[in-house]
Amino acid sequence: MPRDARRRRRAVGLTSLIDVIFLLLLFFMLASSFTRYQVTPVTAGIAGGGAEARPALLRVHDATRLDLNGAPVPAETLAERLEALGQGATRSVAIWTGEGARVQDLVSAVSAVRLAGLAPIVLSDGAGGGPR
Template identity: 55%
Template sequence: MRKPARRRRLALTSLIDVIFLLLLFFMLSSTFTRFAEVELAADGAGGAASGAAKPFFLRLSPAGLDLNGTPVALDALKSRLGEEAPVVLVSLAEAVTAQRLTDLLVALRAVPGVQVTVLERS
C-alpha cells in the first residue's frame, strides 16, 4: 500500500526576491527627467505685425542661419535682434531637421517679448 503523496508547500521567499530584483532593475533603468517644452502659437490668416516694428526675416538652413540676408551665428542671435520685443519671421530651407528648428526656437525664447512666426513652405 502506497502512502498518500504529501504536498510540498510553495516557498514564497524566492518569488519575493525575484520581484524585488525586477522592481530594483526597472527603477534604476527608468529616467525621471522632464522633457523641455517649446511653446508655439498659430497666427491667424492675414495677421499683421503689431505696432510699427519692422519684422526680422530669419532663414534657417541645415548649413547656417541668415538674419535679413546676413549670416549670423545662433549664439549671436539674441544680441542682433535687440531688446524691444522683435517680430521674427522664420523661413525653413529644404532638409531642415526638427531638432535644428527646436534649437532655433529655444535660442529665440531667450529674447524678451519675441514674437515668432514660422512660415510654411510653398
C-alpha cells in the same frame, strides 16, 4: 496503485517571485531620472488668428545657414540681431526649417529667440518637409 493515493501538490514558493519583483523595482528606480526637463513654451500659427505686428521670419537651412527676414545671418550674430528686433515693434518670430535642418538646429534657433525676449514663437514647416 490504489486510486486513493493522490499526489500531493506542492505549494508554490513566492520567495523567488518577490526577489524578481524587488530586482525589477530596484532597476527601474536606478535607471529613472527624476529631474525636470526645461520646457520651452511654443505656440503654433492659427489661421485667421491675426497679429498686432508682423512676425520676423527666421529660416533655418542647417546649422551654419540662417536667414533673418531674407538676409543671411551667421549663427554667431543671431542673438545680437534678435535682440535688435526685440527693441522694435516685432514681438514674435516665425521659424521655418529647410531640408538640411536637423532638430538640434531648430532647438538652437528657438533657444536664441527665447533668450532675446521675443515671444510667442510661431513654428512653421517650410517646403523642405521639416527637421530630421
